[in-house]
Amino acid sequence: MCLTHFHGDHCLGVPGIVPRMSLDGVASAVAHYPATGARYFDRLRHASVFHATTELAEQPVERDGRITSGPFGELWARRLDHPVGGVRIPAR
Ligand SMILES: [Zn+2]
Numbered sequence: 001m002c003l004t005h006f007h008g009d010h011c012l013g014v015p016g017i018v019p020r021m022s023l024d025g026v027a028s029a030v031a032h033y034p035a036t037g038a039r040y041f042d043r044l045r046h047a048s049v050f051h052a053t054t055e056l057a058e059q060p061v062e063r064d065g066r067i068t069s070g071p072f073g074e075l076w077a078r079r080l081d082h083p084v085g086g087v088r089i090p091a092r
Contacts, residue, residue, distance in 0.1 A: 001014070001017065001029060001030070001031040001032070001033075002031075002032045002033075002075065003031070003032070003033035003034070003037070003041070004034075004080065005034060005037065005080060005082065005084050006033075006034070006037040006040040006041075006084065007084065011033075011037075011040065011041075011044060012044075014041070014044035014045055014047075015044055015045075015047035015048055018044075018045045018050075018052075018054070018056065019048060019050035019052075021054040021056070022050060022051060022052050022053040022054045023050075025053070026054045027054065027055065028054065028055040028056075028057065029054055029055070029056050029057070030056075030057045030058075030059055030068075031045075031056055031057070031058050031059065032059050032060075032061055032067055032068075032075070032077070033058075033060060033061065034060070034061055035060035035061055035062045036084075038058075038060055041058065041060075061077045063077070064076075064077055064078050064079055065077060
């Protein structure tokens with residue numbers, strides 16, 4: 001799971017996806033999101049009552065650069081030039 005930022009149109013699926021993974025028997029998953037939004041991610045992943053069986057590893061992104069790679073290719077992060085939380089974050 002990769003979240004670019006915490007505007008609703010980019011993160012409000014999390015309360016549905018996280019419980020669904022447990023219902024579908026997903027053993028493990030990884031969540032990448034901007035570290036500055038950790039409090040929002042915590043609220044979203046625990047937004048409802050469900051029996052959690054999926055091991056969800058949170059890997060907040062602290063800085064630009066390569067995050068991981070796998071059969072899908074490589075996953076990179078780069079700071080957005082997009083207003084988030086009332087603060088405009090300039091591109092580098
Ligand atoms: Zn946005």
